[in-house]
Amino acid sequence: MKPYLREKRQFGFDDIPESTAFEAGYLVSVNSGWRSIRPVVNAQKCVGCGQCYFYCPDGVLSMENGKAKIDYDFCKGCGICAKLCKPNAIRMEAER
Amino acid sequence: MAKKFLSGDEAFAEGVRLARPEVISAYPITPQTIVVERLSEMVENGSLRSEFIHVESEHSALSCAIGASAVGARAFTATSSQGLLYMAECLSYASGGRFPIVMMNANRSTALPWNIYGDQRDSISQLDCGWIQAYAENAQESLDLALMSYYIAEHEAVSTPFMVNLDGFILTHTYETVDVPSQEQADAYLPPYETENKLDLQHPRNLAFSAGPEHNYIFKYKAHAAMLRAKSVVAEAEQRFAKVFGRCYTGLLESYRIEDADYILITLGSIAGLCREAADSLRQKGHKVGVVRLRYLRPFPSEELAEAVKQARAVGVLEKDISFGNEGTVFTNVNSALLQAGISIPSYNFIGGLGGRNISREDVTDIFERIESGTERVQFIGVEVDDK
Numbered sequence: 001m002k003p004y005l006r007e008k009r010q011f012g013f014d015d016i017p018e019s020t021a022f023e024a025g026y027l028v029s030v031n032s033g034w035r036s037i038r039p040v041v042n043a044q045k046c047v048g049c050g051q052c053y054f055y056c057p058d059g060v061l062s063m064e065n066g067k068a069k070i071d072y073d074f075c076k077g078c079g080i081c082a083k084l085c086k087p088n089a090i091r092m093e094a095e096r
Numbered sequence: 097m098a099k100k101f102l103s104g105d106e107a108f109a110e111g112v113r114l115a116r117p118e119v120i121s122a123y124p125i126t127p128q129t130i131v132v133e134r135l136s137e138m139v140e141n142g143s144l145r146s147e148f149i150h151v152e153s154e155h156s157a158l159s160c161a162i163g164a165s166a167v168g169a170r171a172f173t174a175t176s177s178q179g180l181l182y183m184a185e186c187l188s189y190a191s192g193g194r195f196p197i198v199m200m201n202a203n204r205s206t207a208l209p210w211n212i213y214g215d216q217r218d219s220i221s222q223l224d225c226g227w228i229q230a231y232a233e234n235a236q237e238s239l240d241l242a243l244m245s246y247y248i249a250e251h252e253a254v255s256t257p258f259m260v261n262l263d264g265f266i267l268t269h270t271y272e273t274v275d276v277p278s279q280e281q282a283d284a285y286l287p288p289y290e291t292e293n294k295l296d297l298q299h300p301r302n303l304a305f306s307a308g309p310e311h312n313y314i315f316k317y318k319a320h321a322a323m324l325r326a327k328s329v330v331a332e333a334e335q336r337f338a339k340v341f342g343r344c345y346t347g348l349l350e351s352y353r354i355e356d357a358d359y360i361l362i363t364l365g366s367i368a369g370l371c372r373e374a375a376d377s378l379r380q381k382g383h384k385v386g387v388v389r390l391r392y393l394r395p396f397p398s399e400e401l402a403e404a405v406k407q408a409r410a411v412g413v414l415e416k417d418i419s420f421g422n423e424g425t426v427f428t429n430v431n432s433a434l435l436q437a438g439i440s441i442p443s444y445n446f447i448g449g450l451g452g453r454n455i456s457r458e459d460v461t462d463i464f465e466r467i468e469s470g471t472e473r474v475q476f477i478g479v480e481v482d483d484k
Contacts, residue, residue: 011310011311013314016311016314016315016318018194018255018293018318018322019193019194019195019255019293020192020193020194020303020304020305020307020315021193021292021293021294021301021302021303021304022301022302022305023300023301023302024300024301024302025302026302028311029308029310
């Protein structure tokens, strides 16, 4: 499951809550700027085992129609998914 | 209402019992221990229905209280000295998360040299951590602050944790006659804690999250604004208190014989009684002296203090604190308040009571005389140093 709300809008003074409590899953900014290599899924090879989903330390992998899908707004490019993918369906490519 | 013979710690424990906290987590440390001992006995004998969590450290004590508050429970903890410093990391979690926890702190010296006796350097070192800070003078006020602190902390305009400070031993261990209200009165005063700032299955929220530079400072601004709003909520809490219990308090500070006073001694905590006695004696000899007792250090009563001393010729600040290399921190705060109000009079700082050293009636009389005659700007009372 990925964060279900992500509006890229400005948060004004009144939008900021009094306490550190806000609607669950709400993300106000992306966080992936330091990624130098990115995982790319080969849907033909992906068997939908879900190992990458379970092991991703940042929770950016989700399963869509039985295939792995990556949220590049938050993926840090650590490569764990590519390392553990048995069918070699995930390859790390240089960021351009 | 029943009259009981109680120590400051025991009076505070009675006040906490009446406030019905749902979770108590604490680690014992002298001179706070009796508060949690009494509360654990109350939970054991059934006179207080509360979850009493034994923890392995003060860091965990406050962490447990934060967790309890984060599910909407009324939480209590207590500590002192090194214990307060050990939980310092969690203090800003509680205030930043706006969890209205109440903590009693028994003011005690900080090591080294290691010492269990009373001074105020522990809590004053944490003035900037975002907690409301009140200082009780006697056992009755301790009990009453236990109730009022929850009312103020949990008020929707405030929602800020509250530290009630009792002078170690001098107040925590001294027995006095205390009016203990009935549970019915306490319930009439203090409503159950209601908040949206909690983990809630019906309204799921992220709690205690991070915020980047853009938004982070707005949270800090809002915490500051809430602390300033607490000033009027203190007044509201005391009016309500007077109505239910018939006892009146005087807001962020308490003045004594200041109307025509030329020389005013500003202080806080249990020493204020002796200062008033000394002022009475000096008044009989024709000295126009008065006393201001700061009941709260955060929010700081800047306007109220300026109003109280605006007619005076000079003021002194007696505090059990020193910010090494500068002066007493209460003195710094007082001078800032006077400067903001455009009051330009001599002010003198008297550091006393560190490590529990006694402050005598003679010391206080001498302080008044020095304020009147003019003296060094900052001095440790009773310490004579030959500069030559």
